[in-house]
Amino acid sequence: MARIAIMLNRLVIGGAPLDTVQLAGYLSEKHEVYLVVGEKNKDEYDASFLLKAYPRLRVVHIREVHRSINFFRDVLAFFHIKRELKKINPDIVHTNGAKPGVLGRLAAKMIGTKVILHTYHGHVFHSYFNKFFSAQIIKLERWLATQSTKLIATSLIQQHDLVDVYHVSDLSKIAVIPIGIDTTSFEDSEEKKRNRFRTYYKLHDKEVAIGIVGRIVPIKDHKFFIEAVAKLLQKTKLPVRFFIIGDGALRTSLESQLGRKKISYTYYPESAEVAQVTFTSWLLSIDEAMAGLDIVALTSLNEGTAITLLEAQAAGKPIVTTNAGAVSQTIDPGVTGLLSPLHDLNGFVSNALSLIENKELRKSMGENGRQFVMRGFSKQKELADIERLYLSLLENQRTQ
DSSP: OOEEEEEEEEOBSSHHHHHHHHHHHHHHTTSEEEEEEEOOOTTSOBOGGGGGGOTTOEEEEOTTOOSSOOHHHHHHHHHHHHHHHHHHOOSEEEEESHHHHHHHHHHHHHTTOSEEEEEESSOOSSSSSOHHHHHHHHHHHHHHHHTOSEEEESSHHHHHIIIIISOOSOGGGEEEOOOOBOOHHHHSSHHHHHHHHHHHTTOOTTOEEEEEESOOSGGGOHHHHHHHHHHHHHHOOSOEEEEEEBOOTTHHHHHHHHHHTTOOEEETTTOOOOOSEEEEEOOSOHHHHHHHOSEEEEOOSSOSSOHHHHHHHHTTOOEEEEOOTTHHHHSOBTTTEEEEOTTOHHHHHHHHHHHHTOHHHHHHHHHHHHHHHHHHOBHHHHHHHHHHHHHHHHHHHHHO
16 A cells, blocks of 8 residues: 555646546545645635545645745745645655646655656646746756656647657656546436526527536637637527636626627626526536537637546537647547637637537537547546556665
Protein backbone atom coordinates (compact mmCIF):
# COMPACT_ATOMS: atom_id res chain seq x y z
CA MET A 1 0.00 0.00 0.00
CA ALA A 2 1.33 3.43 -0.99
CA ARG A 3 0.84 6.79 0.71
CA ILE A 4 -0.27 9.24 -1.99
CA ALA A 5 -0.92 13.00 -1.96
CA ILE A 6 -2.97 14.20 -4.94
CA MET A 7 -3.14 17.97 -5.33
CA LEU A 8 -5.90 19.96 -7.01
CA ASN A 9 -6.37 23.71 -7.51
CA ARG A 10 -9.91 23.81 -6.12
CA LEU A 11 -12.87 21.51 -5.70
CA VAL A 12 -15.44 23.00 -8.08
CA ILE A 13 -17.73 21.91 -10.90
CA GLY A 14 -15.53 21.13 -13.89
CA GLY A 15 -13.83 18.39 -15.86
CA ALA A 16 -10.39 18.34 -14.22
CA PRO A 17 -11.71 18.42 -10.61
CA LEU A 18 -14.16 15.62 -11.36
CA ASP A 19 -11.46 13.49 -12.96
CA THR A 20 -9.01 14.13 -10.12
CA VAL A 21 -11.54 13.32 -7.37
CA GLN A 22 -12.52 10.11 -9.14
CA LEU A 23 -8.86 9.10 -9.35
CA ALA A 24 -8.22 9.90 -5.68
CA GLY A 25 -11.39 8.06 -4.64
CA TYR A 26 -10.54 4.98 -6.69
CA LEU A 27 -7.03 4.81 -5.22
CA SER A 28 -8.30 5.36 -1.66
CA GLU A 29 -9.88 1.91 -1.74
CA LYS A 30 -6.41 0.32 -1.83
CA HIS A 31 -3.97 3.02 -0.71
CA GLU A 32 -3.67 5.80 1.86
CA VAL A 33 -4.72 8.81 -0.20
CA TYR A 34 -4.82 12.52 0.68
CA LEU A 35 -6.59 15.01 -1.59
CA VAL A 36 -4.94 18.41 -1.11
CA VAL A 37 -7.19 21.21 -2.41
CA GLY A 38 -7.22 24.99 -2.57
CA GLU A 39 -10.04 27.56 -2.34
CA LYS A 40 -12.68 28.21 -4.97
CA ASN A 41 -13.48 31.66 -6.38
CA LYS A 42 -16.78 33.34 -5.55
CA ASP A 43 -18.13 32.75 -9.07
CA GLU A 44 -17.46 28.99 -8.94
CA TYR A 45 -19.77 26.26 -7.65
CA ASP A 46 -18.45 24.15 -4.80
CA ALA A 47 -18.24 20.43 -5.63
CA SER A 48 -17.53 19.01 -2.17
CA PHE A 49 -20.55 16.76 -2.64
CA LEU A 50 -18.32 14.59 -4.88
CA LEU A 51 -16.41 13.48 -1.78
CA LYS A 52 -19.42 11.68 -0.28
CA ALA A 53 -18.83 8.73 -2.59
CA TYR A 54 -15.32 8.19 -1.17
CA PRO A 55 -15.41 7.94 2.65
CA ARG A 56 -11.82 6.66 2.88
CA LEU A 57 -10.40 9.69 1.08
CA ARG A 58 -8.62 12.14 3.40
CA VAL A 59 -9.00 15.81 2.45
CA VAL A 60 -6.55 18.59 3.30
CA HIS A 61 -7.57 22.21 2.59
CA ILE A 62 -4.96 24.83 1.72
CA ARG A 63 -6.91 28.08 2.03
CA GLU A 64 -4.14 30.21 0.46
CA VAL A 65 -4.25 28.38 -2.91
CA HIS A 66 -6.39 30.38 -5.34
CA ARG A 67 -6.68 30.39 -9.12
CA SER A 68 -5.37 33.94 -9.50
CA ILE A 69 -1.71 34.86 -9.02
CA ASN A 70 -0.84 36.79 -5.86
CA PHE A 71 2.84 36.69 -4.85
CA PHE A 72 2.38 37.15 -1.09
CA ARG A 73 -0.52 34.68 -0.85
CA ASP A 74 1.25 32.16 -3.09
CA VAL A 75 4.34 32.23 -0.86
CA LEU A 76 2.11 31.51 2.15
CA ALA A 77 0.46 28.73 0.16
CA PHE A 78 3.82 27.17 -0.62
CA PHE A 79 4.83 26.98 3.05
CA HIS A 80 1.40 25.65 4.03
CA ILE A 81 1.64 22.93 1.36
CA LYS A 82 5.15 22.07 2.47
CA ARG A 83 4.03 21.69 6.10
CA GLU A 84 1.12 19.45 5.16
CA LEU A 85 3.20 17.26 2.86
CA LYS A 86 5.81 16.86 5.57
CA LYS A 87 3.08 15.61 7.92
CA ILE A 88 1.74 13.20 5.31
CA ASN A 89 5.22 12.02 4.27
CA PRO A 90 3.90 10.68 0.93
CA ASP A 91 5.54 8.09 -1.29
CA ILE A 92 3.98 9.89 -4.27
CA VAL A 93 2.90 13.46 -4.91
CA HIS A 94 0.70 13.94 -7.97
CA THR A 95 -0.22 17.53 -8.89
CA ASN A 96 -3.11 18.63 -11.12
CA GLY A 97 -3.55 22.19 -12.36
CA ALA A 98 -1.07 25.01 -12.94
CA LYS A 99 -0.85 26.44 -9.40
CA PRO A 100 -0.47 23.05 -7.61
CA GLY A 101 1.90 22.03 -10.38
CA VAL A 102 4.30 24.78 -9.34
CA LEU A 103 3.85 24.98 -5.57
CA GLY A 104 3.20 21.29 -5.02
CA ARG A 105 6.14 20.01 -7.04
CA LEU A 106 8.50 22.48 -5.38
CA ALA A 107 7.31 21.51 -1.89
CA ALA A 108 7.47 17.79 -2.70
CA LYS A 109 11.03 18.13 -3.96
CA MET A 110 12.09 20.05 -0.86
CA ILE A 111 10.77 17.41 1.54
CA GLY A 112 12.45 14.63 -0.45
CA THR A 113 9.44 12.90 -2.06
CA LYS A 114 10.76 10.16 -4.33
CA VAL A 115 8.00 10.09 -6.94
CA ILE A 116 6.60 13.40 -8.22
CA LEU A 117 4.09 13.50 -11.08
CA HIS A 118 2.14 16.24 -12.78
CA THR A 119 -0.89 15.90 -15.08
CA TYR A 120 -1.50 18.49 -17.79
CA HIS A 121 -5.30 18.51 -18.03
CA GLY A 122 -4.66 21.47 -20.28
CA HIS A 123 -1.90 24.06 -20.24
CA VAL A 124 -1.55 27.83 -19.81
CA PHE A 125 1.15 28.33 -22.44
CA HIS A 126 -1.08 30.49 -24.66
CA SER A 127 -4.35 32.48 -24.59
CA TYR A 128 -4.36 32.95 -20.81
CA PHE A 129 -1.67 35.64 -20.39
CA ASN A 130 0.35 38.06 -22.52
CA LYS A 131 3.29 36.75 -24.56
CA PHE A 132 5.96 37.84 -22.08
CA PHE A 133 4.29 36.21 -19.08
CA SER A 134 3.47 33.09 -21.09
CA ALA A 135 7.16 32.79 -22.03
CA GLN A 136 8.16 32.94 -18.35
CA ILE A 137 5.62 30.23 -17.52
CA ILE A 138 7.07 27.98 -20.21
CA LYS A 139 10.60 28.49 -18.84
CA LEU A 140 9.38 27.64 -15.33
CA GLU A 141 7.61 24.51 -16.61
CA ARG A 142 10.81 23.35 -18.32
CA TRP A 143 12.67 23.60 -15.02
CA LEU A 144 9.83 21.94 -13.08
CA ALA A 145 9.92 19.05 -15.55
CA THR A 146 13.50 18.34 -14.45
CA GLN A 147 12.22 18.09 -10.86
CA SER A 148 9.44 15.67 -11.82
CA THR A 149 9.63 11.90 -12.05
CA LYS A 150 6.98 11.75 -14.76
CA LEU A 151 4.61 14.05 -16.63
CA ILE A 152 1.18 12.84 -17.72
CA ALA A 153 -0.38 14.11 -20.95
CA THR A 154 -4.02 13.34 -21.61
CA SER A 155 -3.64 13.13 -25.40
CA LEU A 156 -1.05 12.70 -28.14
CA ILE A 157 -1.60 16.31 -29.21
CA GLN A 158 -0.78 17.46 -25.70
CA GLN A 159 2.32 15.27 -25.74
CA HIS A 160 3.33 16.90 -29.03
CA ASP A 161 2.86 20.37 -27.49
CA LEU A 162 4.99 19.48 -24.47
CA VAL A 163 7.80 17.90 -26.49
CA ASP A 164 7.91 19.58 -29.90
CA VAL A 165 6.15 22.94 -29.56
CA TYR A 166 7.06 24.25 -26.09
CA HIS A 167 10.03 21.93 -25.39
CA VAL A 168 8.96 21.36 -21.79
CA SER A 169 10.46 17.87 -21.67
CA ASP A 170 11.68 15.02 -23.81
CA LEU A 171 9.49 12.12 -24.83
CA SER A 172 10.92 9.66 -22.30
CA LYS A 173 9.52 11.57 -19.33
CA ILE A 174 5.94 11.78 -20.61
CA ALA A 175 3.21 9.15 -20.22
CA VAL A 176 0.06 9.53 -22.33
CA ILE A 177 -3.05 8.46 -20.38
CA PRO A 178 -6.36 9.63 -21.91
CA ILE A 179 -9.05 10.81 -19.54
CA GLY A 180 -12.01 8.47 -19.31
CA ILE A 181 -15.60 8.94 -18.20
CA ASP A 182 -18.20 6.72 -16.57
CA THR A 183 -20.90 6.49 -19.24
CA THR A 184 -23.52 4.76 -17.06
CA SER A 185 -25.43 7.87 -16.00
CA PHE A 186 -25.70 9.03 -19.62
CA GLU A 187 -27.28 5.76 -20.71
CA ASP A 188 -29.96 5.45 -17.99
CA SER A 189 -33.53 6.82 -18.32
CA GLU A 190 -32.64 9.07 -21.25
CA GLU A 191 -36.20 9.85 -22.31
CA LYS A 192 -37.28 10.75 -18.76
CA LYS A 193 -34.25 13.01 -18.33
CA ARG A 194 -34.86 14.66 -21.68
CA ASN A 195 -38.50 15.33 -20.81
CA ARG A 196 -37.59 16.78 -17.40
CA PHE A 197 -35.03 19.18 -18.88
CA ARG A 198 -37.23 20.30 -21.73
CA THR A 199 -40.31 20.70 -19.55
CA TYR A 200 -38.39 22.74 -16.98
CA TYR A 201 -37.02 25.12 -19.63
CA LYS A 202 -40.31 25.16 -21.61
CA LEU A 203 -38.81 23.67 -24.76
CA HIS A 204 -41.26 22.50 -27.41
CA ASP A 205 -40.64 19.19 -29.20
CA LYS A 206 -39.69 20.87 -32.49
CA GLU A 207 -37.29 23.37 -30.96
CA VAL A 208 -33.62 22.56 -31.48
CA ALA A 209 -31.65 23.13 -28.26
CA ILE A 210 -27.95 24.01 -28.54
CA GLY A 211 -25.90 24.20 -25.36
CA ILE A 212 -22.41 25.23 -24.31
CA VAL A 213 -21.17 23.99 -20.93
CA GLY A 214 -18.42 25.44 -18.72
CA ARG A 215 -17.16 28.34 -16.66
CA ILE A 216 -17.93 31.73 -18.18
CA VAL A 217 -14.32 32.88 -18.42
CA PRO A 218 -12.27 34.38 -21.28
CA ILE A 219 -10.53 31.13 -22.27
CA LYS A 220 -13.91 29.51 -23.09
CA ASP A 221 -14.67 32.41 -25.49
CA HIS A 222 -18.43 32.63 -24.92
CA LYS A 223 -18.33 35.95 -26.81
CA PHE A 224 -17.56 33.95 -29.95
CA PHE A 225 -20.53 31.72 -29.13
CA ILE A 226 -22.83 34.77 -28.88
CA GLU A 227 -21.56 36.01 -32.27
CA ALA A 228 -22.43 32.59 -33.70
CA VAL A 229 -25.87 32.70 -32.05
CA ALA A 230 -26.60 36.05 -33.75
CA LYS A 231 -25.68 34.69 -37.19
CA LEU A 232 -27.58 31.42 -36.68
CA LEU A 233 -30.76 33.25 -35.71
CA GLN A 234 -30.49 35.20 -38.96
CA LYS A 235 -29.77 32.15 -41.13
CA THR A 236 -32.21 29.48 -39.96
CA LYS A 237 -35.99 29.51 -40.10
CA LEU A 238 -36.22 26.58 -37.70
CA PRO A 239 -37.08 27.21 -34.02
CA VAL A 240 -33.75 27.23 -32.13
CA ARG A 241 -32.90 28.03 -28.52
CA PHE A 242 -29.48 28.36 -26.98
CA PHE A 243 -28.36 27.40 -23.47
CA ILE A 244 -25.30 28.63 -21.59
CA ILE A 245 -24.75 26.10 -18.81
CA GLY A 246 -22.36 27.32 -16.15
CA ASP A 247 -21.61 30.69 -14.62
CA GLY A 248 -18.86 33.19 -14.02
CA ALA A 249 -17.89 36.84 -13.66
CA LEU A 250 -18.23 37.48 -17.40
CA ARG A 251 -21.94 36.59 -17.54
CA THR A 252 -22.99 40.24 -17.25
CA SER A 253 -20.69 41.09 -20.17
CA LEU A 254 -22.39 38.42 -22.28
CA GLU A 255 -25.79 39.79 -21.30
CA SER A 256 -24.68 43.22 -22.50
CA GLN A 257 -23.47 41.69 -25.78
CA LEU A 258 -26.85 40.01 -26.28
CA GLY A 259 -28.65 43.25 -25.46
CA ARG A 260 -26.65 45.15 -28.10
CA LYS A 261 -27.61 42.50 -30.65
CA LYS A 262 -31.26 42.62 -29.57
CA ILE A 263 -31.27 38.90 -28.72
CA SER A 264 -33.60 38.01 -25.87
CA TYR A 265 -32.04 36.27 -22.86
CA THR A 266 -32.93 35.13 -19.38
CA TYR A 267 -31.01 34.14 -16.25
CA TYR A 268 -33.20 31.20 -15.31
CA PRO A 269 -32.38 30.96 -11.61
CA GLU A 270 -34.00 34.40 -11.24
CA SER A 271 -36.54 34.54 -14.07
CA ALA A 272 -38.18 31.48 -15.64
CA GLU A 273 -38.95 33.22 -18.93
CA VAL A 274 -38.65 31.78 -22.40
CA ALA A 275 -35.90 33.52 -24.38
CA GLN A 276 -33.62 32.89 -27.33
CA VAL A 277 -30.66 32.46 -24.95
CA THR A 278 -31.03 30.91 -21.49
CA PHE A 279 -28.35 31.19 -18.80
CA THR A 280 -28.96 28.19 -16.53
CA SER A 281 -26.11 28.85 -14.08
CA TRP A 282 -24.54 25.67 -12.64
CA LEU A 283 -26.40 22.39 -13.11
CA LEU A 284 -25.48 19.36 -11.00
CA SER A 285 -27.34 16.81 -13.17
CA ILE A 286 -25.25 17.27 -16.30
CA ASP A 287 -26.56 13.96 -17.66
CA GLU A 288 -30.08 15.43 -17.61
CA ALA A 289 -28.89 18.56 -19.42
CA MET A 290 -27.12 16.50 -22.08
CA ALA A 291 -30.27 14.42 -22.58
CA GLY A 292 -32.33 17.58 -23.09
CA LEU A 293 -29.99 19.24 -25.61
CA ASP A 294 -29.84 18.39 -29.32
CA ILE A 295 -26.37 19.79 -30.09
CA VAL A 296 -23.43 20.55 -27.78
CA ALA A 297 -21.01 23.36 -28.64
CA LEU A 298 -17.53 24.33 -27.53
CA THR A 299 -15.73 27.57 -28.51
CA SER A 300 -12.58 27.47 -26.36
CA LEU A 301 -9.31 29.14 -27.30
CA ASN A 302 -7.27 26.55 -25.42
CA GLU A 303 -8.45 23.15 -24.22
CA GLY A 304 -7.02 19.90 -22.91
CA THR A 305 -9.35 16.92 -23.01
CA ALA A 306 -12.79 18.53 -22.98
CA ILE A 307 -14.77 16.26 -20.66
CA THR A 308 -17.92 18.15 -21.65
CA LEU A 309 -17.53 16.82 -25.19
CA LEU A 310 -16.97 13.27 -23.94
CA GLU A 311 -20.12 13.54 -21.83
CA ALA A 312 -22.08 14.91 -24.77
CA GLN A 313 -21.01 12.04 -27.00
CA ALA A 314 -21.78 9.52 -24.25
CA ALA A 315 -25.28 11.01 -24.23
CA GLY A 316 -25.54 10.57 -28.00
CA LYS A 317 -25.26 14.26 -28.91
CA PRO A 318 -23.42 15.66 -31.95
CA ILE A 319 -20.70 18.26 -31.44
CA VAL A 320 -19.94 21.61 -33.06
CA THR A 321 -16.59 22.96 -31.89
CA THR A 322 -13.50 25.02 -32.56
CA ASN A 323 -10.23 23.15 -33.05
CA ALA A 324 -8.69 24.07 -29.69
CA GLY A 325 -5.91 22.01 -28.11
CA ALA A 326 -6.75 18.30 -28.07
CA VAL A 327 -10.36 18.71 -29.24
CA SER A 328 -9.63 16.93 -32.54
CA GLN A 329 -8.77 13.81 -30.52
CA THR A 330 -11.69 14.26 -28.12
CA ILE A 331 -14.17 13.88 -30.97
CA ASP A 332 -13.97 12.02 -34.29
CA PRO A 333 -14.15 14.95 -36.75
CA GLY A 334 -16.82 14.51 -39.37
CA VAL A 335 -18.10 11.37 -37.65
CA THR A 336 -19.19 12.43 -34.14
CA GLY A 337 -19.01 16.19 -34.61
CA LEU A 338 -18.01 19.08 -36.84
CA LEU A 339 -14.76 20.96 -36.31
CA SER A 340 -13.81 24.47 -37.45
CA PRO A 341 -10.51 26.38 -37.10
CA LEU A 342 -10.02 28.75 -34.18
CA HIS A 343 -11.58 32.19 -34.79
CA ASP A 344 -13.39 30.96 -37.92
CA LEU A 345 -16.86 32.27 -37.15
CA ASN A 346 -18.29 31.52 -40.59
CA GLY A 347 -17.00 27.94 -40.47
CA PHE A 348 -18.44 27.39 -36.99
CA VAL A 349 -21.81 28.84 -38.02
CA SER A 350 -21.91 26.74 -41.19
CA ASN A 351 -21.21 23.58 -39.18
CA ALA A 352 -23.84 24.43 -36.58
CA LEU A 353 -26.37 25.17 -39.32
CA SER A 354 -25.71 21.76 -40.89
CA LEU A 355 -26.64 20.09 -37.61
CA ILE A 356 -29.62 22.33 -36.87
CA GLU A 357 -31.21 21.67 -40.24
CA ASN A 358 -30.47 17.94 -40.55
CA LYS A 359 -32.08 15.81 -37.86
CA GLU A 360 -30.74 12.60 -39.39
CA LEU A 361 -27.19 13.94 -39.31
CA ARG A 362 -27.64 14.79 -35.64
CA LYS A 363 -28.91 11.29 -34.96
CA SER A 364 -26.14 9.46 -36.82
CA MET A 365 -23.36 11.58 -35.31
CA GLY A 366 -24.88 11.07 -31.87
CA GLU A 367 -24.91 7.29 -32.30
CA ASN A 368 -21.32 7.37 -33.56
CA GLY A 369 -20.34 9.46 -30.54
CA ARG A 370 -21.54 6.84 -28.08
CA GLN A 371 -19.40 4.18 -29.73
CA PHE A 372 -16.40 6.52 -29.97
CA VAL A 373 -16.42 7.25 -26.23
CA MET A 374 -16.97 3.63 -25.23
CA ARG A 375 -14.02 2.51 -27.39
CA GLY A 376 -11.46 5.11 -26.45
CA PHE A 377 -12.33 6.80 -23.15
CA SER A 378 -12.89 4.14 -20.51
CA LYS A 379 -12.76 5.50 -16.95
CA GLN A 380 -11.66 2.14 -15.53
CA LYS A 381 -8.78 1.95 -18.00
CA GLU A 382 -7.64 5.47 -17.13
CA LEU A 383 -7.66 4.77 -13.38
CA ALA A 384 -5.91 1.39 -13.75
CA ASP A 385 -3.25 2.89 -16.04
CA ILE A 386 -2.42 5.64 -13.55
CA GLU A 387 -2.23 3.22 -10.63
CA ARG A 388 0.02 0.95 -12.70
CA LEU A 389 2.26 3.93 -13.48
CA TYR A 390 2.46 4.88 -9.79
CA LEU A 391 3.50 1.39 -8.72
CA SER A 392 6.07 1.00 -11.48
CA LEU A 393 7.69 4.33 -10.58
CA LEU A 394 7.78 3.38 -6.90
CA GLU A 395 9.37 0.03 -7.75
CA ASN A 396 11.99 1.79 -9.88
CA GLN A 397 12.85 4.04 -6.95
CA ARG A 398 13.23 1.08 -4.61
CA THR A 399 15.55 -0.79 -6.93
CA GLN A 400 17.84 2.18 -7.59
